Amino acid sequence: MVTKVVAAPSLAELRRRLAEVRSVTAASCVPSAGVVRSEEARIVPAELVEPGPLSARPVGTPLPCPENLAFLDGTQRYEVAGYVGAAPLLLAEIAAGVRERTAGITSTAVVERRRLAIARPEVLAAAAAALEGVDTLPLTSEDAVHPLGDLELGRALVDAARGELERRVAALYRRRSSGWLIVDGSLAESPAWAGDPRMLGIAKSHASLPFGGEALVTYLRLPCGFRSNLFRPASRQRAPVYAWGLRLWDWTGKDLFYGLVRVEAAPTAETAALVDTLSRWILAERAPISADVRWDRLLYGIHTVQQFLRATSER
Amino acid sequence: MSADSPSGVIGRVVATELKPSTPHQFFFWTPQDSPIGIGAIVRVEAEDRTVFGVVTDGFAYSDLQTPMHAVLGADGDPGAPEPPTRRAEIRLYAAAVLRHIPEEPVQPVPLGAVHLASDGDVVAALRMDSYTGGEKPTGVPIGVYAAGGLEAPIYVDADFLLGPEAAHLNITGVSGLATKTSAVEFFLTGLFQRFPAHKGRIAALCFNVKGPDLCFLDQPSILGEEDLRLYGRLGLKPVPFDRVRYYAPYKADGVNLNTLRTHEALAANTEPLLWGLREVLDYAEVLLNRDDVDAKADAFIDFLAERVVGKQYEDNTLPKSFHVRSFADLDEFFRAIFTLLEEGRGSEVWRTHHIATIRKIRNRLGNISTRSKGLVTDDGEVNDLPWGGFEDRGLYVVDVAGIDPLAQDLVFARIVSKLREHLERRDLGVEHVVVFVDELNKYAPADGPDTYVRKMLLDISERGRYLGLVLFSAQQFRSQVQRRVVGNASTTILGRMDGDELALPSYNTLSPATRARLAALPKGELLVRHPHFTQPIFIRFPRPAVLSGREGIERFPPRAELGFAQAVARRLRALDPSLSADPILDLIAGRREEDVRKALNATVRARPDQPLAFFVKCLGREVKAETVAPRPGVRPIRTSGDPY
Numbered sequence: 001m002v003t004k005v006v007a008a009p010s011l012a013e014l015r016r017r018l019a020e021v022r023s024v025t026a027a028s029c030v031p032s033a034g035v036v037r038s039e040e041a042r043i044v045p046a047e048l049v050e051p052g053p054l055s056a057r058p059v060g061t062p063l064p065c066p067e068n069l070a071f072l073d074g075t076q077r078y079e080v081a082g083y084v085g086a087a088p089l090l091l092a093e094i095a096a097g098v099r100e101r102t103a104g105i106t107s108t109a110v111v112e113r114r115r116l117a118i119a120r121p122e123v124l125a126a127a128a129a130a131l132e133g134v135d136t137l138p139l140t141s142e143d144a145v146h147p148l149g150d151l152e153l154g155r156a157l158v159d160a161a162r163g164e165l166e167r168r169v170a171a172l173y174r175r176r177s178s179g180w181l182i183v184d185g186s187l188a189e190s191p192a193w194a195g196d197p198r199m200l201g202i203a204k205s206h207a208s209l210p211f212g213g214e215a216l217v218t219y220l221r222l223p224c225g226f227r228s229n230l231f232r233p234a235s236r237q238r239a240p241v242y243a244w245g246l247r248l249w250d251w252t253g254k255d256l257f258y259g260l261v262r263v264e265a266a267p268t269a270e271t272a273a274l275v276d277t278l279s280r281w282i283l284a285e286r287a288p289i290s291a292d293v294r295w296d297r298l299l300y301g302i303h304t305v306q307q308f309l310r311a312t313s314e315r
Numbered sequence: 316m317s318a319d320s321p322s323g324v325i326g327r328v329v330a331t332e333l334k335p336s337t338p339h340q341f342f343f344w345t346p347q348d349s350p351i352g353i354g355a356i357v358r359v360e361a362e363d364r365t366v367f368g369v370v371t372d373g374f375a376y377s378d379l380q381t382p383m384h385a386v387l388g389a390d391g392d393p394g395a396p397e398p399p400t401r402r403a404e405i406r407l408y409a410a411a412v413l414r415h416i417p418e419e420p421v422q423p424v425p426l427g428a429v430h431l432a433s434d435g436d437v438v439a440a441l442r443m444d445s446y447t448g449g450e451k452p453t454g455v456p457i458g459v460y461a462a463g464g465l466e467a468p469i470y471v472d473a474d475f476l477l478g479p480e481a482a483h484l485n486i487t488g489v490s491g492l493a494t495k496t497s498a499v500e501f502f503l504t505g506l507f508q509r510f511p512a513h514k515g516r517i518a519a520l521c522f523n524v525k526g527p528d529l530c531f532l533d534q535p536s537i538l539g540e541e542d543l544r545l546y547g548r549l550g551l552k553p554v555p556f557d558r559v560r561y562y563a564p565y566k567a568d569g570v571n572l573n574t575l576r577t578h579e580a581l582a583a584n585t586e587p588l589l590w591g592l593r594e595v596l597d598y599a600e601v602l603l604n605r606d607d608v609d610a611k612a613d614a615f616i617d618f619l620a621e622r623v624v625g626k627q628y629e630d631n632t633l634p635k636s637f638h639v640r641s642f643a644d645l646d647e648f649f650r651a652i653f654t655l656l657e658e659g660r661g662s663e664v665w666r667t668h669h670i671a672t673i674r675k676i677r678n679r680l681g682n683i684s685t686r687s688k689g690l691v692t693d694d695g696e697v698n699d700l701p702w703g704g705f706e707d708r709g710l711y712v713v714d715v716a717g718i719d720p721l722a723q724d725l726v727f728a729r730i731v732s733k734l735r736e737h738l739e740r741r742d743l744g745v746e747h748v749v750v751f752v753d754e755l756n757k758y759a760p761a762d763g764p765d766t767y768v769r770k771m772l773l774d775i776s777e778r779g780r781y782l783g784l785v786l787f788s789a790q791q792f793r794s795q796v797q798r799r800v801v802g803n804a805s806t807t808i809l810g811r812m813d814g815d816e817l818a819l820p821s822y823n824t825l826s827p828a829t830r831a832r833l834a835a836l837p838k839g840e841l842l843v844r845h846p847h848f849t850q851p852i853f854i855r856f857p858r859p860a861v862l863s864g865r866e867g868i869e870r871f872p873p874r875a876e877l878g879f880a881q882a883v884a885r886r887l888r889a890l891d892p893s894l895s896a897d898p899i900l901d902l903i904a905g906r907r908e909e910d911v912r913k914a915l916n917a918t919v920r921a922r923p924d925q926p927l928a929f930f931v932k933c934l935g936r937e938v939k940a941e942t943v944a945p946r947p948g949v950r951p952i953r954t955s956g957d958p959y
Contacts, residue, residue: 064399104401249387287388287398291378300400307378307403 008115008134011091015081017130024082024127046210049242050229054215056222059279065180070100070109071301073184074166075309076158084126087145090118090154094162095309096169106304110172112165118154163189184302187241187264194239201264204297206257224250227279230272242267246279248286249296259296325349326429328359339412341368341424347406350463353828354853357410358436361427367440368410369850371826377402411850413440437467442847446472451513456505456549458854468549469854471806473514475846477747478780481805487793488810494838495789495810496528499751500859507708508551515746516707523714524754530576531867532710533559535860542857553860556710562588562700563714564690569912570882573689574714578871582889588713589698589916590691592642595683596620601728601767603679611672642684642693649677687722696916702733705744724768731771738782747783755790759797769797776803794819807844811836879908883915890926910934
C-alpha cells in the first residue's frame with residue numbers, strides 16, 4: 001500500500017493552538033463536514049456517438065469484471081476554526097484513496113491525506129504561528145470581507161484541492177497498476193483520466209443533463225438493465241469523454257433518477273465496442289448494496305473507499 | 316492484516332462509547348482468518364502496560380444496513396451469483412482481563428496491539444509464575460491450553476488444590492460426554508507424579524459408585540500419538556497407577572465379591588471389605604433412621620458400645636458372662652436379657668433400659684447385618700483398609716457400586732470418619748488424602764433429607780483442608796448439589812454441560828459464548844476455575860493412561876458368579892495361584908459354610924505365606940457327625956409283685 005499521511009497537526013490540535021492566538025476569535029459552530037459539492041441544474045445538450053434517435057438499449061445480464069478492479073474516491077471536511085475580525089479561518093482535511101479488489105476482497109492500494117488552513121492572506125498571517133506545519137490556501141477576493149461569502153470561496157478551494165488530490169492518487173495508482181479503475185464522478189475533470197483507456201467514471205449527480213425534450217424523457221425513463229446511446233457530453237470541463245446513461249435499479253414507483261448513473265470512459269473506438277460489456281460489469285457492481293442513502297447509485301467498491309477514508313480520518 | 320502477521324499482531328483493541336474498555340474487559344478486532352476463538356488467551360501491548368485477557372465472546376457483522384438490502388442486492392434470489400465484492404465484515408471479540416502488568420494503578424485496558432499468548436504469556440496471565448518456579452514449586456499439571464496453534468501447559472497450585480490455602484475440586488458435566496471420571500483419573504496421575512516432595516506424602520481413596528468406572532486403574536490403556544504427545548508436553552509419564560488396592564464387600568453368599576473386578580488376573584490386589592459388629596456399632600446412627608435414635612435408644616447403644624461389645628461383660632442378673640465380638644454374640648446377649656425379663660414376672664426394665672428400647676435396638680442392628688450382608692459379617696471376622704499403613708502415592712478403591720444404599724452410607728461414613736481420625740492423629744501413613752466421590756447429585760443433593768453421607772461430605776469440604784483431607788467430587792448438575800459442598804471447592808471444572816443447567820442464573824457469570832461452547836464441548840476439553848486464574852480457562856487433557864470401565868470389562872470380563880465351594884477355591888487361589896481347586900473342594904466338602912467362610916476370611920486377612928495350610932488350620936479338624944445310640948432303657952426294679 002502506498003500511503004502518505006501528512007505530518008501536519010490534527011484539526012483538534014490546530015484549534016487548541018488557535019485559541020492561544022489573541023487576534024483569532026475561536027468559533028465553535030462547525031458546519032457539517034463533507035458537504036456535497038453543489039452544481040447548477042441545467043441542460044447541456046450532448047452529441048450522440050451511436051446514431052439516434054436516443055433509445056433504451058438492453059445491455060444483458062450482469063457480468064462481473066474478470067480482472068481485478070480498483071475504486072477511487074475522495075473525502076473532504078472543513079470547519080470554521082475562528083475569525084480574525086469578520087474574516088473566517090477554515091480548517092479542512094481532504095483525503096483520496098484507491099482500493100483494489102482481488103478475489104472479492106478490497107484492500108487499500110493508495111491513500112493520501114492533507115490538512116489545510118484557508119483564509120484571506122491577512123488572516124493566515126495573523127494566525128501564522130498557530131498554523132505551523134499546515135498547508136495554507138489563501139482566499140483571494142477583491143470583495144470586502146463577508147463571512148458567508150468567504151465561506152463559499154473557501155469551500156470551492158477545498159473542492160479543488162480534493163479534486164487535485166484525487167488526480168494525484170490516481171497517478172500514483174497508475175504507476176503500480178494498469179488495471180481497470182472506477183472513479184466516483186466525472187472523468188472530464190482530468191485530461192489524464194479522460195484519456196485513460198482503463199478508467200471508468202460513475203457520475204451519480206444529474207444536475208447537468210445531456211438531453212432535453214423527448215430525448216430527456218427517454219433518458220430518464222431507461223428501464224433497469226438498459227443504457228442510452230453512447231454520447232459525447234458538451235461539457236465546459238476540460239477533457240472530452242464518451243458517456244452513457246445506465247439504469248442500475250428499477251425506478252418505477254420511485255423516482256426518475258433512482259438507480260440512474262452516467263458512465264464515462266475514454267472517447268475511443270474501443271469504448272464504443274465495449275460499451276455493453278462495461279455496462280454489464282457495472283451492473284454486476286450493484287451488489288452488495290452500499291450502506292448509504294445513495295445506495296441505488298453508489299457502487300459498493302466506491303463506498304468502501306469512502307468508509308476507509310472516513311474511518312482513518314484523524315479528528 | 317492477516318492472521319500470520321510477521322509482527323505477531325493478530326488484532327487491535329477498540330473502545331467506543333458504547334463498548335468502552337474497562338479494567339476488567341476490552342474489545343478487539345481481528346482479521347477474518349484469525350485463529351482466535353472463545354477461550355483464547357491474548358496479550359495486549361501498550362505503552363507502559365501489558366494486559367492479558369481471555370476471549371469470552373465473539374461478534375461478526377457487516378456494513379449491511381438492513382436485511383432488505385441483502386434481498387434487493389440478490390434480486391430476491393438466494394441462489395444468485397456471489398457479488399464481485401465481498402461485503403466488509405468485522406470480527407470483534409470481547410475479552411475478560413486476566414492480569415495487568417503492572418497491577419497498579421488499576422486502569423482500563425489501553426488501545427494497543429493484540430497478540431496470541433505464548434507459553435510464557437500463559438504462565439504470566441494465569442499467575443502460574445508464582446507457584447511453578449522458585450525453590451519449592453507447587454504446580455501440578457492438569458492439561459494444556461491450546462489456541463491458534465499455540466499450546467501451553469496449565470498448572471494448578473497444590474497449595475490451593477490440597478490445602479492449606481484452599482482445597483477441593485469439583486467437576487460438573489453431562490453423563491458420558493463430559494469425561495468427568497477420565498478427568499479425575501488424569502488429575503490423580505498428574506498429582507501422584509508431580510506432587511511436590513516438600514508437601515509430604517499423598518494417597519487417594521476413590522469410591523466406585525457405578526458400574527466398572529474405577530475398576531481398572533492399575534491396567535494400562537493404549538494411548539494414541541496425540542495423547543502421548545500431551546503427556547510429554549505436560550512432563551508426565553503415561554503409566555497406570557502402580558499401588559492400587561481394591562476393596563469390595565462380598566455378595567450375600569459371603570464368598571463372591573460384589574464388584575465387576577472379579578477377573579482372576581486382577582484378584583491379587585482385590586480384597587473383601589468386611590466389617591464386624593465393632594466397626595458397625597460406632598456408626599449405628601448412620602444405619603438407624605432418625606426416628607429410631609431417640610435419647611433412650613442412643614443411651615442403650617452407648618451402653619453396648621462402651622460396656623458390652625469387645626469386652627468381657629459380667630452381670631449377676633444374667634446366667635453367664637458375655638464376650639460380644641460378633642452379631643451372633645450380640646444376639647445371644649439380647650436373648651439372655653429377654654429371657655431374664657420374661658422370667659421376671661412383669662418387669663420391663665433391665666439396667667434402666669426399657670425392654671421396648673432393647674427390642675428396637677436388637678431389631679435394627681439385626682436388620683443391619685441382614686441388609687448389609689456381605690459387608691457386615693455375623694462372625695466377627697474383619698478385613699478393612701490399611702488404617703495407619705496408607706502408602707505414599709497409594710490408590711485405594713472401594714467399590715460400593717453394587718451394594719445396598721444403607722451399606723453405602725455406612726461405608727462412606729465409616730471410611731471418611733476413619734480417614735479424619737487418622738489424619739488428625741497424623742498416623743494414617745500419609746499427610747494428604749484425596750477422596751473421590753462421584754454422583755454428588757445422589758450423595759449430597761441440594762434438597763432432600765440431611766443424610767449422614769451428606770454431612771460427611773460437607774464436613775470434608777468445610778474442614779478437610781486443615782487435616783489434609785481433600786474432596787474431589789463430580790456430578791451432572793452442580794445446581795442440584797448442596798451449595799456449601801460445591802462452594803468450598805477451590806478448583807471448579809465444567810465439562811460438557813446440559814443446556815438447561817447452563818440456563819440457570821448461577822451460570823450467568825459465564826458469557827453466552829462460553830456457555831454455548833460448554834454445551835457442545837468435545838470430549839477431553841474442560842473449563843477450569845482456579846483461585847489463581849482470574850477467569851475460567853478452557854483446557855484439553857489426554858486420555859487417562861488406565862483402562863476405562865468399558866475397556867476393562869471387555870478385556871477383563873467379570874467371572875460368572877460361582878457356587879460356594881468354587882468361590883472359596885478361587886479366593887484361596889488368588890492368594891496362591893499354585894493351588895489347584897480340587898484339594899480345596901475336597902477339603903471343604905461337607906463342612907459348614909459358616910466355618911468355611913470364617914476360615915477363608917481369616918486367611919484373606921492374614922495373607923499368610925502358606926494360604927492353604929493357614930486355611931486348614933483355621934478350619935480346624937472336622938468333627939464327624941455321630942449317630943447317638945439310644946440309651947438302653949432302665950430296667951424296672953424287681954419286686955414281689957405286691958404293690959403294697
